[in-house]
Amino acid sequence: MPAVDRTVARIVNHAQRPNWYVPWDAGPVQPWTGSGFVIDGGLILTNAHVVSDSRMLLVFLYGDPDPHPAVVHAIGHDCDLALLRLVEPGALDAIAPLPFGGLPPLRAPVETFGYPVGGRQISSTRGVVSRIEVQPYAHPQHEQHLVVQTDAAINPGNSGGPVVRDGRVVGVAFQAASHLQSVGYFIPTEVVQHFLDDAARGAYAGFPSLGVRAQRLENPAARRHFGLCPGDTGVVVDFVFPGSSADGRLLPDDVLRAIDGVALANDGSVALRPFEDDPDAILRLDHLVLIDRHHVGEDLRLDVLRGGRPLEVTVALRPWPGIGRYGTQHDVRPRYFVYGGLVFVPLDLEMLRTFGEDWRHKGDKHLLYEYLLRPYAEPERGSREPVVLLRRLDHPVNSSLSWFQNLPVERVDGDPVTGLEDLVARLTTSTERFQVFEFPDDRFAVLDRLEVEAANDAILTQYGVPVDRCL
Amino acid sequence: MSGEGALERLRTSVVGLVVSFQEHDADRPWGKRSPQTRYAQAAVVEGPFLLTTAQMVFGATLIEAEWEGRPPRATARVVHVDPEMNLALLTVDEPGWLDRLAPLAIAEAVRLPTDGPILAVRWNHQQFEAAEFHVKRVAVHESWFGRQRHAFLVGRTDLPHGGWAEPAVSGDALVGLASTQDEHATWVIPAEILAAYVARARRPEGYVPFPSVRFSWTWMTDRGLAAWLGLAEPRGVMIRHVPWDTTGHGALRARDVLLAIDGRPIDSRGYVQHPRYGSVEFTQVVVEGHRAGDVVPAEVWRQGQRCAVEVCLRHGPTHADLVPVRRGDHPPPYAIVGGLVFLELDGDYLRSWGNEWWHRAPIALLTALHRLETRQSPERRRIVVLTQVLPSSWSLGYQDCRDLIVDRIDGKAIGGIGDVADAFAAARGDEVRILFAANDQRSDLVVDRLEIAATTEGILRDYGIPAAVRLPSG
Numbered sequence: 001m002p003a004v005d006r007t008v009a010r011i012v013n014h015a016q017r018p019n020w021y022v023p024w025d026a027g028p029v030q031p032w033t034g035s036g037f038v039i040d041g042g043l044i045l046t047n048a049h050v051v052s053d054s055r056m057l058l059v060f061l062y063g064d065p066d067p068h069p070a071v072v073h074a075i076g077h078d079c080d081l082a083l084l085r086l087v088e089p090g091a092l093d094a095i096a097p098l099p100f101g102g103l104p105p106l107r108a109p110v111e112t113f114g115y116p117v118g119g120r121q122i123s124s125t126r127g128v129v130s131r132i133e134v135q136p137y138a139h140p141q142h143e144q145h146l147v148v149q150t151d152a153a154i155n156p157g158n159s160g161g162p163v164v165r166d167g168r169v170v171g172v173a174f175q176a177a178s179h180l181q182s183v184g185y186f187i188p189t190e191v192v193q194h195f196l197d198d199a200a201r202g203a204y205a206g207f208p209s210l211g212v213r214a215q216r217l218e219n220p221a222a223r224r225h226f227g228l229c230p231g232d233t234g235v236v237v238d239f240v241f242p243g244s245s246a247d248g249r250l251l252p253d254d255v256l257r258a259i260d261g262v263a264l265a266n267d268g269s270v271a272l273r274p275f276e277d278d279p280d281a282i283l284r285l286d287h288l289v290l291i292d293r294h295h296v297g298e299d300l301r302l303d304v305l306r307g308g309r310p311l312e313v314t315v316a317l318r319p320w321p322g323i324g325r326y327g328t329q330h331d332v333r334p335r336y337f338v339y340g341g342l343v344f345v346p347l348d349l350e351m352l353r354t355f356g357e358d359w360r361h362k363g364d365k366h367l368l369y370e371y372l373l374r375p376y377a378e379p380e381r382g383s384r385e386p387v388v389l390l391r392r393l394d395h396p397v398n399s400s401l402s403w404f405q406n407l408p409v410e411r412v413d414g415d416p417v418t419g420l421e422d423l424v425a426r427l428t429t430s431t432e433r434f435q436v437f438e439f440p441d442d443r444f445a446v447l448d449r450l451e452v453e454a455a456n457d458a459i460l461t462q463y464g465v466p467v468d469r470c471l
Numbered sequence: 472m473s474g475e476g477a478l479e480r481l482r483t484s485v486v487g488l489v490v491s492f493q494e495h496d497a498d499r500p501w502g503k504r505s506p507q508t509r510y511a512q513a514a515v516v517e518g519p520f521l522l523t524t525a526q527m528v529f530g531a532t533l534i535e536a537e538w539e540g541r542p543p544r545a546t547a548r549v550v551h552v553d554p555e556m557n558l559a560l561l562t563v564d565e566p567g568w569l570d571r572l573a574p575l576a577i578a579e580a581v582r583l584p585t586d587g588p589i590l591a592v593r594w595n596h597q598q599f600e601a602a603e604f605h606v607k608r609v610a611v612h613e614s615w616f617g618r619q620r621h622a623f624l625v626g627r628t629d630l631p632h633g634g635w636a637e638p639a640v641s642g643d644a645l646v647g648l649a650s651t652q653d654e655h656a657t658w659v660i661p662a663e664i665l666a667a668y669v670a671r672a673r674r675p676e677g678y679v680p681f682p683s684v685r686f687s688w689t690w691m692t693d694r695g696l697a698a699w700l701g702l703a704e705p706r707g708v709m710i711r712h713v714p715w716d717t718t719g720h721g722a723l724r725a726r727d728v729l730l731a732i733d734g735r736p737i738d739s740r741g742y743v744q745h746p747r748y749g750s751v752e753f754t755q756v757v758v759e760g761h762r763a764g765d766v767v768p769a770e771v772w773r774q775g776q777r778c779a780v781e782v783c784l785r786h787g788p789t790h791a792d793l794v795p796v797r798r799g800d801h802p803p804p805y806a807i808v809g810g811l812v813f814l815e816l817d818g819d820y821l822r823s824w825g826n827e828w829w830h831r832a833p834i835a836l837l838t839a840l841h842r843l844e845t846r847q848s849p850e851r852r853r854i855v856v857l858t859q860v861l862p863s864s865w866s867l868g869y870q871d872c873r874d875l876i877v878d879r880i881d882g883k884a885i886g887g888i889g890d891v892a893d894a895f896a897a898a899r900g901d902e903v904r905i906l907f908a909a910n911d912q913r914s915d916l917v918v919d920r921l922e923i924a925a926t927t928e929g930i931l932r933d934y935g936i937p938a939a940v941r942l943p944s945g
Contacts, residue, residue: 220867252914360834
């Protein structure tokens with residue numbers, strides 16, 4: 001029996017994904033399948049998106065007809081990886097895990113193994129390494145890490161399965177470009193090992209982020225303006241995200257010249273020698289790869305040009321502060337508050353997705369401004385959490401507010417709202433007769449607090465809302 | 472008027488217009504789009520003049536009138552146009568051409584229900600078509616051109632593909648001109664507006680425009696809001712913002728509740744009782760029977776008290792807006808600097824994103840259309856956008872930049888296209904830095920100042936652009 005096959009498992013996840021438009025609704029339970037494989041320590045490695053939002057996980061081992069219940073041992077949504085542990089101890093003892101290999105070079109032959117749709121038996125496909133670069137990871141939405149592209153078929157159900165070269169695991173299959181031909185992707189072992197190392201520490205901390213927006217310095221005039229001498233290279237910091245690793249350490253107009261001693265080109269790329277098989281071969285990758293090689297809490301050494309003067313800056317790395325707002329949310333319940341039939345939720349990606357996948361175009365323009373542009377226009381708002389009046393549960397206390405929906409709440413009773421918890425606290429502790437809500441463009445809504453308090457329970461009962469809040 | 476005799480008389484009161492036109496290219500403002508032709512209608516009114524809608528003659532390179540819808544055509548010219556009211560008067564200089572026409576009287580006002588049927592009429596391939604126009608309701612709506620709001624007769628007619636200024640006639644009188652038509656309704660500009668327009672356009676002293684309401688307002692249906700403000704019951708409309716130099720500026724304030732205007736009480740949805748139309752939006756009171764410069768009394772609820780104010784009614788030309796909805800015959804101002812293409816943002820540019828432009832256009836530009844309208848000032852009359860970069864080695868690295876709102880150039884605040892040219896001309900140092908309003912792409916770009924002139928010259932030559940700058944007209 002081939003050694004690889006024995007390590008590959010089929011995973012069935014009975015998942016329940018909440019409805020962000022009806023945030024108290026836990027959603028239907030639906031099964032979906034993916035793949036995984038046995039690694040050291042009696043664990044199964046797979047993708048986070050295979051096992052997210054799970055109510056029950058079942059693992060089917062090669063040649064074994066019995067389902068094995070499993071639990072999530074560790075999960076990294078930012079890199080779309082997860083570890084499972086079978087509930088039954090020792091069930092994997094007889095399975096020898098495959099060793100890991102390094103980054104395969106371009107055109108290297110690779111094989112995928114897994115349980116994609118189209119059948120129930122293990123499946124294998126072959127291809128070559130087509131491309132290696134930093135690209136977006138679909139599961140978290142806002143993250144980019146190193147990926148390897150292959151023309152080996154990767155189909156739904158393949159996710160989480162191993163990609164093997166010469167008997168060694170070189171990656172985890174995880175996504176495909178459905179609008180292109182023969183374009184699949186796997187997570188290379190460099191990223192996998194980062195996840196495993198972090199998970200081994202007990203609590204997964206995630207990949208760190210520098211937290212800046214940088215612009216290329218391809219234009220000679222721009223290079224001169226920011227103090228670069230002829231032949232010097234780098235990228236210019238354009239924006240520093242409040243609360244990020246770089247906050248207080250880097251400034252707009254700083255030129256990043258090197259990270260950990262590795263020089264940045266004018267397009268932000270770095271030249272690396274990442275292949276074990278060919279140590280002299282150079283691969284030019286986005287500088288994000290260098291940051292990804294660190295863990296949260298470690299220091300990053302930066303060579304910076306500030307006002308024309310060279311400077312060494314050390315940055316203590318932390319995750320990007322915008323993860324919760326700009327990424328998909330998994331394994332959590334939507335946060336909400338229902339008051340007088342008005343449903344308040346935080347403004348985040350999941351809220352915007354209630355407009356559909358084309359939310360960038362179909363979303364309410366006030367919300368899109370708040371989400372996409374206002375953080376740049378007013379960075380001093382920093383850690384404030386925008387709150388949205390999502391919808392209205394119709395009741396006489398609020399029936400005159402018929403058009404109030406999908407609106408960011410600017411103020412309550414004259415004071416800016418800093419987050420959902422802040423809104424809840426103000427509304428539930430107020431002794432004023434009227435609750436005054438202010439929205440963009442000088443729009444108001446006013447509720448009579450006494451009327452609301454008298455009607456709250458009836459509204460919740462009428463609409464089947466089990467509890468008025470989830471924070 | 473009834474029967475064939477009536478239609479026979481109408482034949483000499485309606486003319487067909489053949490309008491060759493060429494629109495400016497919103498994306499490449501130094502050029503124009505391919506020439507096209509539209510077929511429109513005009514009612515013959517006292518003068519005689521030809522009354523049609525302004526949208527029929529915008530961008531016209533040649534207007535020809537057809538008597539009975541057949542050749543020979545006679546060249547017509549625009550005597551007057553009011554873009555905001557979407558009306559235009561034309562004449563024909565060819566001797567005797569107008570003599571065979573019979574002007575229609577314009578009804579003083581449309582009273583519903585009318586005494587007899589309303590007919591929508593037009594020339595169509597030498598056939599004179601007529602069909603009844605059934606008025607369903609009267610509604611106040613923005614005119615085709617911009618933010619001017621007034622009453623329309625809304626109804627249905629069996630004339631397909633209308634909305635090309637077909638006259639609506641009742642008896643011997645003109646009761647309206649069709650402005651737009653879709654599968655649901657036809658929108659007709661009513662007689663009282665036509666009559667007022669024609670009279671004003673023919674004044675020897677010159678045209679006095681219609682006033683418009685440009686302040687933003689919101690319903691007062693919220694019982695809680697009314698109670699919070701101290702009102703016994705919801706009524707009136709709450710003023711949100713009064714742009715400078717527009718109707719009510721200086722008299723009305725944000726958070727005033729406008730209770731009545733010109734003696735007409737306003738309900739909580741902004742409706743007043745109209746002697747002929749029943750409930751209509753209060754803005755109709757401002758437009759009907761008034762001229763820019765008139766002062767009308769108003770009643771507001773302000774800080775818990777009822778106040779009497781006097782509101783000066785002002786004209787609100789669309790082209791003066793921070794983001795004009797349309798430019799009409801005003802060519803789009805632009806500036807090309809070394810391949811950087813700067814435009815003054817307007818609705819025509821936003822409409823270049825197609826039928827669903829309000830979804831597809833960049834959010835920063837859409838936000839400017841709606842959110843920043845409160846921030847127009849004498850120093851910031853327009854929003855200037857770097858729409859694209861015509862690439863060259865000078866702009867290396869910026870060739871993918873698109874649709875960025877310009878904030879400052881070399882430290883100078885930009886409030887119009889003229890500021891762009893001035894800022895580059897006044898710049899010192901070897902580089903010029905362009906700062907953009909907050910966006911999710913980039914904060915700025917830096918270009919070489921010393922090579923601007925030579926680069927611009929090369930760009931104009933290579934791309935066939937006639938001039939580097941077009942300043943605003945009108």
